[in-house]
Amino acid sequence: MTHPEPAPQVETVGIVGGGAWGTALALAVARAGRRPLLWARDPATVTAINLSRENPRHLPGIRLDPPVAATLDLDEAAGCDLVVLATPAQTTRAVAADLAGRLRPGTPVVLSAKGFEAGTGRLLADVLAEVAPAAVPAVLSGPSFAADVARGLPTAVTVAAADIGMADAVAAAFAGPSFRPYASDDVIGVEVGGALKNVLAIASGVVVGRGLGASAQAALVARAFAELVRLAVALGGRAETLTGLSGLGDLFLTTSSRQSRNFAYGIALGEGRAVEGPDESGPLVEGAKTAPVAVAIARRLGVDLPVTEAVAALVEGRVSVDEVMAGLLARPLKREHA
């Protein structure tokens, strides 16, 4: 039996990562009446936030009035009442390890990246628990573009922690006039929804880029949703979680909006404008990194993820779009919910 964690009193929130999402979450936290301190590794970003009140590199056109503040000192961010990790999924182990010795025991650490760890196939909450045992892991995920959150447009997300009381407290720390978190105790279900929907958004983009029609896109999204549920349940999550904001909600958003970097990348693949995985100099496309990891996890668990497999083959340049489509359509007929 797990013991409930004491509910944290949250006045200060350290946000680790000075990209689009970290900056948007700093604004959400400020509107929630807390004091956000954004840690970024890039001195120019820290100076721009503190002096020019903007993050022109990652969130141009958004004013960052106090209490949003930035620092280059990781100790300062780690010393806050609550800490958020907002760097790309594949940096989680290194960033969490850097934080580990600086955290006060029992500090809630909220993961906000979407992905599985390459190499180990582990969920990010497991990586955090392994390298930073002083942290109490939580996950924030759901349909939420950084630009929308930053502009104060209405947004709802899921906040999960193993202890539902902790999830309630973390959700309350983020809740503001336009940012509405719902609490959950299904950390696995919430993480899987966020990680895999990026892969499926690439598939939806391919369908659009190739001009395969609205019917094909709807079919793809429905079969993609079945993959979200299958993988989450196989990993120990609950199917109902995938019907919520962090599953269906985020799947709907990123399989349909050109604001999504994953969807946009898929469109480029479908149009034949990009044949290999995106490089580090371009926009972050988490689904391209997650696809092969998800395939490896699914094979280990004996779970069938044909759309995810197709995306992995495409981003690795092993097949063409036409070959992928022919392969998917030639699969043996099966019962819909088998």
Ligand SMILES: NC(=O)C1=CN([C@@H]2O[C@H](COP(=O)(O)OP(=O)(O)OC[C@H]3O[C@@H](n4cnc5c(N)ncnc54)[C@H](O)[C@@H]3O)[C@@H](O)[C@H]2O)C=CC1
């Ligand atoms: N942008 C969005 O709308 C949303 C993004 N997310 C997730 O948030 C995560 C971050 O995405 P974005 O902020 O959009 O990306 P971004 O590309 O805007 O920013 C990434 C930031 O991480 C920093 N960074 C990269 N490697 C680092 C390292 N090793 N140590 C310290 N800092 C490092 C970069 O300098 C940059 O400031 C991703 O997993 C993404 O899926 C989640 C919800 C919404």
Ligand SMILES: O=C(CO)COP(=O)(O)O
């Ligand atoms: O996760 C997101 C919205 O919920 C952001 O999606 P992209 O990373 O595809 O832009």
